[in-house]
Amino acid sequence: MKLNITPRERRALAAAAAALVVLVSYLVVDGIAARYQDLGRKIELKKQDLAKITHLRDQYMETHRQLDEVRSRLDKTQKDFSVLSFIEDLANREGIREKIGSMKPKKIPLNEEFDESSVEIQMENVSLPKLVDFAYKIENSGHLLKIKRLRIKTRFDDRNQLNVTLQVSTYEKKT
Numbered sequence: 257m258k259l260n261i262t263p264r265e266r267r268a269l270a271a272a273a274a275a276l277v278v279l280v281s282y283l284v285v286d287g288i289a290a291r292y293q294d295l296g297r298k299i300e301l302k303k304q305d306l307a308k309i310t311h312l313r314d315q316y317m318e319t320h321r322q323l324d325e326v327r328s329r330l331d332k333t334q335k336d337f338s339v340l341s342f343i344e345d346l347a348n349r350e351g352i353r354e355k356i357g358s359m360k361p362k363k364i365p366l367n368e369e370f371d372e373s374s375v376e377i378q379m380e381n382v383s384l385p386k387l388v389d390f391a392y393k394i395e396n397s398g399h400l401l402k403i404k405r406l407r408i409k410t411r412f413d414d415r416n417q418l419n420v421t422l423q424v425s426t427y428e429k430k431t
Contacts, residue, residue: 329400330429337399339375339426346397350390355379366427374404374425381417391422400426 261269340361347353357378364372379387387408394401405423 326400326427327429330427337426339373339401339424342397342399342401343375343377343394343424346390346393350386350393352379352382352386352390355382355386365430369430371428371430372425373428374423376421376423379418379420379422381411381414382420383416384418387418387420394424402426 340359343359344353347356357380358376359378360376362374362376364374366372382390391403391406394403402425403422404425405421407421409419411417411419
């Protein structure tokens with residue numbers, strides 16, 4: 257079937273066809289470009305997620321390593337070790353036993369494997385150098401001891417003397 261169209265109409269149809277091809281090409285290319293941009297954003301989000309996961313894994317590994325270290329230190333600790341008796345012995349050696357007003361032992365179950373054993377110590381009229389030396393010897397005793405809480409008050413009658421409350425804690429394996 258032959259259409260009778262004039263050269264002018266042919267040019268108009270060719271221009272319309274060219275415009276249609278350009279429009280379709282633009283829509284296809286624009287869709288592909290938008291998809292690439294979307295994929296680029298998704299890749300960046302996934303990279304951020306991977307960095308977070310890697311950071312969490314590193315934290316987990318470090319925590320696991322620390323837990324293994326605590327377990328091995330607890331295994332090396334004497335089975336009959338008592339925080340209360342250790343503190344009493346240390347206070348006697350340091351000459352501050354008479355400064356201790358009270359010592360209150362406490363045992364707190366942490367989980368199915370460990371208990372926390374602590375002693376709250378109240379001292380009166382202790383000098384800062386004696387307190388620092390006492391605290392240093394507790395923390396560096398070779399046992400798994402930590403000063404968990406420390407409250408210091410200056411005495412009104414002698415500003416060089418302190419009233420101190422400190423809590424010394426350790427962990428014990430449940431038997």
